[in-house]
Amino acid sequence: MSIPCLGRVHDRRAVAWESSGVSERRRLPRRYLVVAAFVFVVAASERFGGPLTVDALRGAVSSGTEAAADQLRDRNARGEIHLTFDDGPTPGYTAEILELLDRYDAEAVFFPIGEQVEPNAALLERAVDDGHRLGNHTWAHDRLADLTAWDFDAAVGRTQIAVERATGTVPTCLRPPEGVIDDAAVDMAAAEGLTVEMWTVDPLDWQTDDPDAIARRVIDGAEDGAVVLLHDGGGGRDATVDALGTILRELGRDGYRFTVLPGC
Ligand SMILES: [Zn+2]
Secondary structure: OOOOOHHHHHHHHHHHHHOOOHHHHHHHHHHHHHHHHHHHHHHHHHHHOOOHHHHHHHHHHHOOOHHHHHHHHHHHOOOEEEEEEEOOOOOOHHHHHHHHHHHOOOOEEEEOOHHHOHHHHHHHHHHHHOOOEEOEOOOOOOOEOOOOHHHHHHHHHHHHHHHHHHHOOOOOEEOOHHHOEOHHHHHHHHHOOOEEOOOOEOOOOOOOOOHHHHHHHHHHOOOOOEEEEEEOOOOOOHHHHHHHHHHHHHHHHOOOEEOOOOOO
16 A cells, blocks of 8 residues: 655654754644554554545545544444354354454354254364353253253253363353243352343344345444344354354444453
8 A cells, every 4th residue: 555645744744853943843743643643544444444545544644633533533432242143053154153253353252052062162162262252052942931940050050061161161141042031040040150141133144044134134233232143053054154244344344343242
């Protein structure tokens, strides 16, 4: 990338250094800000790609720092999105999702099914190594209502043990299958050290094989603190994988960061 005006900025800064005038020295910090704006804009452009590059550079050159600063401020204000993946791990799909998350420097939470943990332990170990977190989605997609303490332990406690054996980490958050959980199960989860984590955006990725529909629902629902429900198991997930690439690219370009759901 060529930045034709950067040399000119340096030249003007050199003039300022050579000048002994007080007024020149007072303006010096503003010139540094122009250079700093270039650095930020170039760094942000390389990080996110997209249309920011040329326009922001021109703005920084023609009208000082303000245009570029405004754009960067808008982006920084976008905030964080929390991606979550239920029903895995699944050979193929989970690995593809991990690769996409890595490519876009995104963190997520996986809520595995307990009975799928041991056969796919390597996928969960990789997820942990990549900086993702693991929750608990019960042993066999169990409904967390009207359970005895024994039933709850068979569904949730057993999954805690499986995840810890496979990865060395102990989940701190529980995603109830189908979002169903009664007060007694909430209390039993709390006794197990688990907080219940639902979602705010459900693109119904398990209902469609249209990746554009999934991506559009997530993008339309994006806001600071959004919790997105996706699936890396429970059936064919090609559409989810395809949609994820679009979601990471477009929302990343808009300035969102993908971080681990607090509580996990
Ligand atoms: Zn589920």
